């Protein structure tokens with residue numbers, strides 16, 4: 001298993017390009033199932049999770065290709081032959097977002113057999129709301145041997161009020177409703193930019209969705225959709241992570257393609273820490289003070305502060321000037337970076353879903369272990385600041401959601417490299 005070795009103390013300078021958004025690419029690739037023919041997706045990040053989603057589609061009988069060379073950001077998904085509407089356990093267990101094929105399969109092929117994703121490091125992450133929505137549209141759902149089986153001759157429009165705001169739950173039901181007969185109203189929807197991006201793609205394919213990005217969506221079902229050619233929006237969480245990299249090293253970095261309208265809560269929070277953040281033509285420039293102020297944060301659904309940025313902000317707060325209170329309200333177990341940050345000298349006390357972070361003068365490099373995607377990013381960020389050498393092990397977690405992060409940071413002046421273990 002590869003490791004990342006980083007030696008801290010180098011303020012990052014220069015400019016860095018944000019890749020396409022993982023959490024938009026995954027539902028959008030699944031949406032290819034909704035139309036016959038070949039869909040072309042551009043600015044698709046080269047991530048382990050994208051590879052897994054392409055594998056899931058291939059297993060079903062889709063033709064998939066990632067182009068190479070100058071076009072290596074382009075993926076193609078073709079529905080040209082018979083499709084076996086099944087997603088096997090061995091793939092779904094490696095990436096729970098595979099469950100996003102459920103809605104398209106039952107809408108398009110009348111049946112689906114998808115492995116239950118099971119829990120993951122950060123929480124139980126049930127899919128009850130996904131199933132509630134599909135049932136409301138008329139799907140018959142059975143759970144057998146760890147698989148969800150969904151059947152429906154023809155889905156019918158309905159009103160679905162989500163009991164919990166769920167990003168992929170909203171996306172799954174959207175992708176089912178676009179081919180249902182009649183009108184569907186989704187209430188208490190997720191409002192993330194990636195949900196809006198999925199709606200943009202589905203509407204380009206011929207769907208009739210209104211209200212994406214708000215908590216109520218109206219979907220007029222259509223008989224069929226056509227394939228699409230679409231460029232994926234930039235990854236706001238990678239952008240936020242790179243902004244924190246500038247902040248934690250006292251640097252000055254232009255994060256190219258970062259979209260301020262998708263990062264408002266992160267921008268405001270980093271400004272509270274004393275960073276100067278300005279929108280330039282090509283992206284967001286972050287100028288950091290030598291020592292940042294401590295700030296409090298509570299993660300909430302979009303447009304609140306994203307849970308996917310909690311670990312990264314905590315990394316920054318470990319070297320801030322005061323005490324910061326960080327509350328994680330979305331997932332029940334998303335503080336696994338804390339014991340690893342302790343190994344680097346951080347002063348953090350966990351009280352239930354809240355972490356109290358007392359800023360320390362310095363962190364010391366140490367061997368640490370990644371436990372989940374955003375925790376691993378937090379450890380790399382702490383290593384950029386720590387005195388001495390930090391070795392981050394199990395960085396396959398990092399590769400799920402960041403495209404060659406160490407190369408991007410090295411280009412900004414970090415002393416960081418990947419070691420093949």
Ligand code: EPZ
Nearest residue numbers: 023097125126127128129130164166167168169308330331
């Ligand atoms: C999406 O996960 C993202 N993944 C996650 O990003 C992100 O952390 C999360 O949304 C929250 O923003 C993708 O988009 C592929 P949820 P998702 O359903 O959809 C509960 C990353 O780091 N819930 O919005 O699985 C659930 O337990 C990843 O890039 C139910 O109770 O998250 C959680 O507490 C991690 N029943 C809360 O809702 C359901 O049916 C939010 O989960 C569904 C969810």
